[in-house]
Amino acid sequence: HVQLQESGPGLVKPSQSLSLTCTVSGASISSGGYFWNWVRQHPGQDLEWIGYISYSGRTIYNPSLRSRVIISVDTSQNQFSMELSSVTAADTAVYYCTGDSGASGIGSFEFWGQGTLVTVSS
Amino acid sequence: DIVMTQSPASLAVSLGERATINCKSSQSVLYSSNNRNYLAWYQQKPGQPPKLLIYWASTRESGVPDRFSGSGSGTDFTLTISSLQAEDVAEYFCQQYYETPYTFGQGTKLEIK
Numbered sequence: 462h463v464q465l466q467e468s469g470p471g472l473v474k475p476s477q478s479l480s481l482t483c484t485v486s487g488a489s490i491s492s493g494g495y496f497w498n499w500v501r502q503h504p505g506q507d508l509e510w511i512g513y514i515s516y517s518g519r520t521i522y523n524p525s526l527r528s529r530v531i532i533s534v535d536t537s538q539n540q541f542s543m544e545l546s547s548v549t550a551a552d553t554a555v556y557y558c559t560g561d562s563g564a565s566g567i568g569s570f571e572f573w574g575q576g577t578l579v580t581v582s583s
Numbered sequence: 584d585i586v587m588t589q590s591p592a593s594l595a596v597s598l599g600e601r602a603t604i605n606c607k608s609s610q611s612v613l614y615s616s617n618n619r620n621y622l623a624w625y626q627q628k629p630g631q632p633p634k635l636l637i638y639w640a641s642t643r644e645s646g647v648p649d650r651f652s653g654s655g656s657g658t659d660f661t662l663t664i665s666s667l668q669a670e671d672v673a674e675y676f677c678q679q680y681y682e683t684p685y686t687f688g689q690g691t692k693l694e695i696k
Contacts, residue, residue, distance in 0.1 A: 508633070508676060508687040523684040557632055565638035568680025569623040573632035 463487040465558045465574035473552075473581050479545040483558030483574060490539045491516055494563040497541045498570060499532060501554040509554075514541055548581045555579075585609050585679050589688035595696040602664040604691045606677035611657045614681065621681035624653055624662045627674045627690075636675075637662065669695065 469481035481499070488495060499511040512522035514532045522530050526545070534541045545552060555578050559570040586609040596602040612621045620640035625633035635644045637653035640660055650665045664671055672695060677688040 506674065506690050508678075508690075510683075510685040510687075521683050525684070565623070565635070565642070565644070566619070566621055566680055568621070568683070568685045569635060569638045569678070570625075570633070571635055571644070573634070576632050 463560060463562075463572045465560060465572055467556060467558050467574045467577040469556075469577060469579070471578055471580060473548055473579060474583050475549055475581055476547055479548050479552060479579055479581075480542065481556055481558075481577065481579070482540050482542045485539050485541070485560065488560070488562075489536075490534055490541060491536050496561050496563065496567055497532075497534070498559045498561070499543045500557045500559055500570070502557065502576070503554045511543065511545075511556075550581050553579065553581045584684055585612065585681065585686050587677055587679055587686050587688040589675075589677055589691050591691060592689070593692040593694065595694045596664075596667045597696045598669065599666050600696075602667050602671070602693055604662045604675050604677075604693070606655075606660040606662070606688050608658045608660075608679055608681075612679045612681035613657050620656055620660070621679055622653075622655070622660050623678045623680060624651075625676045625678065626671075627676065628672075633676060664693075667693075667695070 464486045466484045473479045495516045496513045498513040514520045529546045531544045555576040557576045558574045560572040588607045590605045622640040624637040627633040641653040674690045
């Protein structure tokens with residue numbers, strides 16, 4: 462049973478970087494077939510896919526955020542992380558880490574963390 | 584980007600009655616090589632993350648009650664709850680995973696009448 466847990470600061474100042482980590486249990490992050498994603502949900506309920514890192518380390522980002530986001534993996538800790546630079550109030554959202562095994566198609570999110578609210582404010 | 588449009592934005596249905604939510608994509612999400620629609624449905628209850636209900640447009644995720652069903656192909660899809668239960672009160676989202684960036688509908692809020 463795969464479980465995900467986000468961690469990171471709940472408050473970030475404008476123009477700074479937002480860094481979040483997702484700890485994976487129940488699966489090896491480098492297991493073949495798995496894709497690890499970040500998704501955010503703005504206060505108005507809209508869900509936005511940020512990007513993924515695959516089991517092989519390949520990354521794909523949403524073009525709307527590509528210039529500001531980096532997703533990386535730490536296999537020794539079985540974690541993956543996201544860094545979003547130059548944040549503004551528009552980046553205030555609940556951030557979820559998600560995973561899919563590919564069984565239901567790459568990009569359908571079988572596993573979700575509980576989410577962490579990040580507020581951008583001075 | 585593929586734009587996903589859901590309707591209605593909110594829906595009130597009596598217990599035991601049928602609930603129907605529609606989702607339309609701005610382009611087809613049917614992959615011709617495997618004849619699969621790359622369309623998923625999620626249920627989100629307050630304070631919880633979304634939960635995958637349906638994938639490939641019509642395949643129920645393990646453990647999802649059979650009162651939930653998905654249908655449609657190409658650009659038009661439907662999520663049906665055949666007999667609404669109190670625990671089905673939630674927000675429902677469709678999502679395409681045909682291509683990146685993956686995109687979601689704006690959600691449908693389902694309530695009890």
